[in-house]
Amino acid sequence: MVVLGAGGVGKSCLTAQFVHNEWIESYDPTIEDSYRTQVSVDGRQVMLEILDTAGTEQFVAMRDLYMKTGQGFLLVFSITSRASLQELATLREEIIRIKDDENIPIVIVGNKADLVDQRAVDRAKAFAISQRWQAPYYEASARTRTNVDEVFIDLCRQMLRRDDADLPHNHHDDIYYQKADDHGSSRRKNRRKNKEHRNRCVIL
Numbered sequence: 001m002v003v004l005g006a007g008g009v010g011k012s013c014l015t016a017q018f019v020h021n022e023w024i025e026s027y028d029p030t031i032e033d034s035y036r037t038q039v040s041v042d043g044r045q046v047m048l049e050i051l052d053t054a055g056t057e058q059f060v061a062m063r064d065l066y067m068k069t070g071q072g073f074l075l076v077f078s079i080t081s082r083a084s085l086q087e088l089a090t091l092r093e094e095i096i097r098i099k100d101d102e103n104i105p106i107v108i109v110g111n112k113a114d115l116v117d118q119r120a121v122d123r124a125k126a127f128a129i130s131q132r133w134q135a136p137y138y139e140a141s142a143r144t145r146t147n148v149d150e151v152f153i154d155l156c157r158q159m160l161r162r163d164d165a166d167l168p169h170n171h172h173d174d175i176y177y178q179k180a181d182d183h184g185s186s187r188r189k190n191r192r193k194n195k196e197h198r199n200r201c202v203i204l
């Protein structure tokens with residue numbers, strides 16, 4: 001999974017809390033690192049790889065690459081910054097464009113929920129946006145470790161569901177998409193068509 005969001009919203013602090021159970025007051029904002037951790041989701045042991053991004057990519061191609069390879073995205077903003085919520089819209093659009101998939105697993109996180117006096121984003125507003133995006137919304141705090149496990153596990157659960165649904169046809173899909181027309185909209189159409197086909201197979 002990939003942790004994305006504006007600089008300073010708490011991506012590294014959330015990741016450090018989840019992976020190492022520790023609060024790091026100040027984290028080098030330029031450090032981009034990946035972590036592997038074993039988690040238990042609904043009784044299943046899963047090896048999770050988390051990329052904590054830093055927005056320091058020198059080449060757009062690098063971001064394209066992790067958006068392409070990421071299977072789930074934690075979109076983090078800070079409840080103390082309206083601009084950080086606005087940035088998520090662009091990131092989400094880019095993910096959907098690059099993955100060519102509107103149902104990619106996403107969780108929206110309003111971090112720094114402990115800073116109640118500095119709140120700049122209404123809970124209801126953030127929730128409404130998350131509903132429009134059909135993604136769950138959590139308010140979290142890396143500082144007090146509130147909802148930290150919940151956001152990572154929720155995303156992981158979505159990714160597993162997605163994986164389970166895709167598995168029988170994965171290989172077939174890869175070949176199918178490689179052969180598909182390169183033009184974006186027609187590929188999307190193919191994918192939708194293919195998904196319908198996949199659903200029918202599952203029901204049968």
Ligand code: GDP
Nearest residue numbers: 007008009010011012013025027112141142143
């Ligand atoms: P990143 O750039 O998104 O990785 O942000 P960081 O994780 O480095 O955090 C940026 C700053 O916000 C640091 O000074 C953290 O101490 C602070 N911070 C991160 N999460 C929280 C939180 O939940 N509550 C509070 N009060 N501060 C936080």
Ligand code: MG
Nearest residue numbers: 011012029054
């Ligand atoms: Mg960071």
